Amino acid sequence: MTTSPPVPWTGADPYAAALRAGRGPLFLRRTDGWLLPLDVERWCAGADPVDRAVLDRCEGAVLDIGCGPGRLVAELAFRGRTVLGIDVSAAAVDHTVRLGGQALRRSVFEPLPGEGRWDTVLLMDGNVGIGGDPYALLVRVARLLAPGGLLIAETTEVDVDERAHVHLTDAREAAGAPFLWARLGTPALLRYARGWEREGQWTAGGRRFVALRSRRASSSAEPPKSTAVISSQRVRKPSVDRPVANR
Numbered sequence: 109m110t111t112s113p114p115v116p117w118t119g120a121d122p123y124a125a126a127l128r129a130g131r132g133p134l135f136l137r138r139t140d141g142w143l144l145p146l147d148v149e150r151w152c153a154g155a156d157p158v159d160r161a162v163l164d165r166c167e168g169a170v171l172d173i174g175c176g177p178g179r180l181v182a183e184l185a186f187r188g189r190t191v192l193g194i195d196v197s198a199a200a201v202d203h204t205v206r207l208g209g210q211a212l213r214r215s216v217f218e219p220l221p222g223e224g225r226w227d228t229v230l231l232m233d234g235n236v237g238i239g240g241d242p243y244a245l246l247v248r249v250a251r252l253l254a255p256g257g258l259l260i261a262e263t264t265e266v267d268v269d270e271r272a273h274v275h276l277t278d279a280r281e282a283a284g285a286p287f288l289w290a291r292l293g294t295p296a297l298l299r300y301a302r303g304w305e306r307e308g309q310w311t312a313g314g315r316r317f318v319a320l321r322s323r324r325a326s327s328s329a330e331p332p333k334s335t336a337v338i339s340s341q342r343v344r345k346p347s348v349d350r351p352v353a354n355r
Contacts, residue, residue, distance in 0.1 A: 123197055124197065127177050127200065132145070132146065133278055134148050134277075136289060138272045139273055143277075144274075151177055151233060152177050154182075155180060157313070159183065160183065162260060162262075162317060165258075166260070167257075168227025168228060169189075169191070169192075169228070170227070171193075171220070171226045172193040172229075172232070174194070174216075174235035175201075175209075176204075178200070178205075180230060180232060181207070182204070182207035184209075185209045185210070186208070191210065192212065193209055194212050217239065217248060222252075224254060229253055229260075231259065232260075232261075234262065234264070234291070235261075237292065238289075240272075241271075241288070242296070243300045249322075250322045253322045255323075257321070258320070259321075259322070260318070261319075263292050263294045264292060268291050269290075269299075273287065274286060274289045294318055298318065301318075303322075306319075
């Protein structure tokens, strides 16, 4: 499996600036100059009806991978759910915490609280692209989930299977070293999802989603329904993990 991908949020950080402003422009730029616009305004707003319908499908304790400014974590916390967001951006984690959610500055490929015990994992807003290796990401997610756990992923609006080196940019200058990213349509994601059961796929508000259920047998002595463990929400050296019960 691949190791942690390069962290792009270094040096001048247009992502942090966009979160502070609550708006773009913000793009992923390929080395050939092609720009993928990022929907900062939607990410910084509250959960919309499409988001809330996705969250209605979540089961048990939820891990939001690439939580961004935290609208989904905050919504789930408001509902009284056990939820943790992770993101490599300190600005995103800070924003999530200010909204009242729990979040850690962590890559999905680093050790995480509650490994093998999360009931639902979210890969929203294009985060199926994290690391540029969809199969490795799915393998990692399966190890984070409890046996039979649920993955809900958002795919692109078109059928694409692309991996490229990209920079984060506000269209004036790029930030940090290039990093690998993937863009996947639903058919491509399903091709990579070997060992998963297809739970469903749907379109809402022009966005596309896939739900997959893990079939991995438990390799832990922990009972499958044990509550996931969440560590400190602060962006600091992780503290001793502590259980957070469903409210």
